[in-house]
Amino acid sequence: MLPLSDTLVAEILSLAADAIICVDGEQRITFFNDGASRIFGYEAEEMLGQPLATLLPLRFRTMHSAHLSKFGKSEQSSRRMGERSLISGVRKNGEEFPAEAAIAHMQSERGPVYSVVLRDVTEQRRADETNERLLAEMEKAVKQRDEMLGLVSHDLRNPANAVKMLAGAILRLGESGDAELPAEVVEHATVMLQAATQIDALIQDLLDSTRLEAGRLRLTPQWTSAGELAMAAVETLAPLAAAKGIALTRGLAPNLPDVYADTDRITQVLSNLIGNALKFTPEGGAVRIESVVDGKFVEFSVRDSGSGIPPDDLPFVFDRYWHSKRMNRSGAGLGLAIARGIVLGHGGRIWVESTQGVETIVRFTLPTRE
Ligand SMILES: Nc1ncnc2c1ncn2[C@@H]1O[C@H](COP(=O)(O)OP(=O)(O)OP(=O)(O)O)[C@@H](O)[C@H]1O
Ligand SMILES: [Mg+2]
Structure with a gap:
């Protein structure tokens, strides 16, 4: 690698948007780049030979100068870039501003050199404060x-x-x-x-x-038959399916273990899912409920041959009050959000798989005795 000439280095340093300031062992300024002029409002000529403390608010001056000489004496931190820390600077017009500064200590043939790289973070702080508010x-x-x-x-x-x-x-x-x-x-x-x-x-x-x-939905779970839960929900919604001309069927794996569930709440989840399936499936379609064992869980699924959900919409279906823009609004948009809250409250998972125009499957799990 070719060493850069001093003029080139000086030019690069002057280009930097950050303030780059060097001081000698007496903490007098020996280098003040254009970035520093822009931030502090002083010309380089005004500052050369001036104490670094001129750039700090009065109340920090003594503390800072002691800190800097201690930093110079410590073997370990010398030459290594110190971490960026938040300090306050003061401009020529007296205005104080928040800044992030890093400091390094080097030895030159003319003695110790401290260099400070400082960034004015006023705008960033203001934006952070606005965002927080x-x-x-x-x-x-x-x-x-x-x-x-x-x-x-x-x-x-x-x-x-x-x-x-x-x-x-x-x-x-x-x-x-x-x-x-x-x-x-x-x-x-x-x-x-x-x-x-x-x-x-x-x-x-x-x-x-x-x-x-608000985390105030109370669940009263008990050991209950997974098959009976699914059957009860299907029976409740059978008249609606019949009225819409949709075939509502169920398939239960044999010997399903009991699940630890609040029966009313899980019936509510199944009703919401089957209700959606019936709502978004045209006449002549099919809706099927299945339950299978999946490790320590029973997995329930509700599959329909309806409109399906476009991939862009999938991440939002569990949001409260959310509706697809592509469909007529027909509900509050709460069913899936509630279903999700109830399933998570049971220690289960819930998710959707869908192919637009083909089918939608909503699956959820509940923990079993094992
Ligand atoms: N089986 C499905 N097929 C196609 N789209 C669905 C299906 N289930 C849910 N969606 C989409 O997800 C949205 C949110 O469903 P969710 O059940 O939360 O609300 P909703 O049915 O519109 O209203 P609510 O359930 O409060 O009456 C629906 O409006 C619909 O766009
Ligand atoms: Mg719904």
């Missing part, structure tokens, strides 16, 4: 939204349940034969019952998702 504001807004949702959902439950109960009572009155209800009344009461049931389910989802987010 924005993040804190965002977190606060999300928390407030969740608290608000929790409150509103909670207060909406009673009126929703009242409508549900009364619509049910009207229908039972007709069924019992105690009253002769006009067909129109029966029809209206049926629609009211359906609507109130939908409202109730949405409120329940909003409450669950806010509880999950």
